[in-house]
Structures are given as C-alpha cells and as structure tokens.
Amino acid sequence: MAPEAPRRRPRLVDRSPSITGAEIVAELVPPPQFEHASFDSYRPDLDFPSQLEAVERLSAFAGAWMPQRPSGFFSRTRKPKPELPGIYLDGGFGVGKTHLLAALWHATPGPKYFGTFIEYTALVGALGYAATVKQLSGARLICIDEFELDDPGDTMLMTRLLGELVASGTRVAATSNTPPNSLGEGRFAAIDFLREIQAMSANFEIVRIDGLDYRRRDIEGHAIAVSAEVLDHLVGALVERGSTVTLDDFGALIRHLSTVHPSKYIKIINGIDVIALTDAYLLTDQTDALRLVAFIDRVYDAEIPVIANGQPLNEVFDDEMLSGGYRKKYQRSQSRLVALTTGELPPHD
Incomplete structure (x- = not known):
C-alpha cells in the first residue's frame, strides 16, 4: 500500500473572499488588541x-x-x-x-x-x-x-x-x-x-x-529571518500543537494581494494563528509595496505572528521607497514587521 501523500499546508493565496456592506459595518470597531484600551x-x-x-x-x-x-x-x-x-x-x-x-x-x-x-x-x-x-x-x-x-x-x-x-x-x-x-x-x-x-x-x-516608536524601545530593530529548514520545523511543530498555519511563497502572496481589494485583507487572514512566508525578497514596485503595507496592517491588528525566510521582512522596501513620499508608511510597516517576527506585540499602537 502506497504511503499517504503529505497534505498541503493551507495557503493565503487560495483565499479570495468577498465582503458585504453589512460585514464591513460589523467590523467598524477597534482591533482586538485595543478591545480594552483606555x-x-x-x-x-x-x-x-x-x-x-x-x-x-x-x-x-x-x-x-x-x-x-x-x-x-x-x-x-x-x-x-x-x-x-x-x-x-x-x-x-x-x-x-x-x-x-x-x-x-x-x-x-x-x-x-x-x-x-x-x-x-x-x-x-x-x-x-x-x-x-x-x-x-x-x-x-x-x-x-x-x-x-x-x-x-x-x-x-x-x-x-x-x-x-x-x-x-x-x-x-x-x-x-x-x-x-x-x-x-x-x-x-x-x-x-x-x-x-x-x-x-x-x-x-x-x-x-x-x-x-514604542515597538523599538525594548526590542532590536531587525525582523527575524530563519532558514528554510527551521521554518519547516517550526511550521510542523505548530501544526502538531493544533495551530492553523498558512504557508505561502512571498512573491505569490504579493501577486495575490493585487487581486483582492484591501478591505478584504482582514478576511484573508480570518481564523489563522500563524503566517509562514518563504523566499522574501526586495520589492522594487511601489504598488506591490503599498499593498504589502496594507496587508501587514491587518495582520498586526489581528496579532498574527509571522515566520519568514529569505530577506528579513523589514528590509523588503528599497531605498527609493524609504526616501520617498510614502516613507512613513514603510517605516511603520518595518516596525510592525519587526514586532510580528520577533513575537513582540505590545498592547498599544
């Protein structure tokens, strides 16, 4: 009897959600980490x-x-x-x-x-x-x-x-x-x-x-990038514990985000405990970069940790982006990517 083929990990790129006006209205409340903000x-x-x-x-x-x-x-x-x-x-x-x-x-x-x-x-x-x-x-x-x-x-x-x-x-x-x-x-x-x-x-x-930036008061300003072997091991261990983990190629995710309106990004990550990304690389297209920023904002709001290999995620924006008119957006995203990959998710933003 042939051994059972390993089941493919769930992927973000397989999610193409729709969203209604009623669903948007229902979500017009503070993100979970600010549920008790005062x-x-x-x-x-x-x-x-x-x-x-x-x-x-x-x-x-x-x-x-x-x-x-x-x-x-x-x-x-x-x-x-x-x-x-x-x-x-x-x-x-x-x-x-x-x-x-x-x-x-x-x-x-x-x-x-x-x-x-x-x-x-x-x-x-x-x-x-x-x-x-x-x-x-x-x-x-x-x-x-x-x-x-x-x-x-x-x-x-x-x-x-x-x-x-x-x-x-x-x-x-x-x-x-x-x-x-x-x-x-x-x-x-x-x-x-x-x-x-x-x-x-x-x-x-x-x-x-x-x-x-309070996120950098107590943590190193670098996103963690792991090897392919470590990423695979971590994903397997998390799944064994019952976590819902998605595994996506970074480039494939960037392309997929171009097909989904940013208002729907929150539904792409619904029900996910950890996001794993492979082969992150330097972005040179500003439209792609801004979509990633919008996506990371929703991931951060949902407090979903990220595991990645390849280019450290806080280094995926090129120098031209970081010196241009959107630089504060990219800097905020860099800060959030550091927090998401290091496990440092403070209680306020």
Whole structure:
C-alpha cells in the first residue's frame, strides 16, 4: 500500500473572499488588541510631554458626552472648554495614536464607529454613498484610523461624507498618515490634511503627539529571518500543537494581494494563528509595496505572528521607497514587521 501523500499546508493565496456592506459595518470597531484600551492604560513616554497633553485633550473631547469629567490619573477638576466637532491626532508611527483613538471610542456612548480610512471608502463602494450616509447618520462619534491622502478622489469623497455627518451632529476623530510627496515629518501631514478638507478645517483641533516608536524601545530593530529548514520545523511543530498555519511563497502572496481589494485583507487572514512566508525578497514596485503595507496592517491588528525566510521582512522596501513620499508608511510597516517576527506585540499602537 502506497504511503499517504503529505497534505498541503493551507495557503493565503487560495483565499479570495468577498465582503458585504453589512460585514464591513460589523467590523467598524477597534482591533482586538485595543478591545480594552483606555486613557489610563496608555503608557506615555515621559520624555515627550505632548503624549500626556494628548491624553488630556482627548479626555476632554470625550467629556462632551459625560455629566462630569472621568476620574483617574489623567483627570482634571476644571471644566472643559467648548470643543470643536473634530479632533486630529498628528504624529509619527508608534507613539500611541491608535491606542488613544480606541480609548476615545470606548469612552464614548454609542452609536459609534471605528475603522480605517480604507474601510470607510470600501463601505461607500459596497453600499453606495447615500446608503452609507444613512448607515452612519446618528452616530455620536466616527473614528478614522490612518487617514489617507493617497487618492484625491477618495479623500474628497471622505471630505463630503464627513461634512454631512458633522453637519448632523456627529463628532469625528482621526489619526494621521503620510500623504504622497510629503516634504517632512510631523505637521506636514496635518497641514496637507487640512488643506484637502478645506470646508472642514475649522472644525478640527490638531493634537500633536511627539515621541519614539514604542515597538523599538525594548526590542532590536531587525525582523527575524530563519532558514528554510527551521521554518519547516517550526511550521510542523505548530501544526502538531493544533495551530492553523498558512504557508505561502512571498512573491505569490504579493501577486495575490493585487487581486483582492484591501478591505478584504482582514478576511484573508480570518481564523489563522500563524503566517509562514518563504523566499522574501526586495520589492522594487511601489504598488506591490503599498499593498504589502496594507496587508501587514491587518495582520498586526489581528496579532498574527509571522515566520519568514529569505530577506528579513523589514528590509523588503528599497531605498527609493524609504526616501520617498510614502516613507512613513514603510517605516511603520518595518516596525510592525519587526514586532510580528520577533513575537513582540505590545498592547498599544
């Protein structure tokens, strides 16, 4: 009797999910690692006073829905000043913007929504503009993580959408992302953001958050790359323990991501415990690189460790990318890839 052929490992490239508007709406909540995020659980770097100041401002923003100010370490006894309907967190990656955005969401009574810029634009694509306005109308708070300026059409679509929601009484909180051809760090993102949403600029208070990437405070800044033999051994051991592990060629995954809308990346990784990638290499096509960034964002949000061989994953972006207008995106992704491959997944971003 011939021996049974070994069963092929499940692959990400075999997953081509669909997603409905209702499914997108159901996912408009903070990622799992921020399920219990609060202002008190935020761990500021005391070398950067703006981090404590950001907690104060967001706590005051949340206080608009409360009969009294919240108690705790960051509370203040004076009454909050009148608030603008929008607040914009401007800062580098890894300073805790997403944690603070999630803390604000948790401190706010519903109805409320929390999602990335990509998720909101995907919702419009799935439901249509009018139905999206109807779905989100009545929300007390809309949180937008990683506000994008990559596509002028999407940016102006979101401008129009937010304008209608703010006019109806909804408040908005957003975190920054790097626009194309950004000339520098920090306030450049905020200035370009406010320029793009001209009609709404007066409604947003900019809160600057300075600091270093917390993911690199306590870990080495290098993603771990293992040999093919070690990767195979680790995958086998994890499967023996009952983990669901996917095994994909890096290049095949990059090609597959081009066939799936980024809003569906979260469904590609649904139910997976560990992702294994073989033969990682240096990317030279920016479109491929940006898709990988969007994918890694979802993997990081889902807290799925990555095992890889070939080029260390934090080194797959070429020098031109790292010096261009999207460099802050790539730097954030590098930081997350270090965390994902080293097992260092801290509790806030």
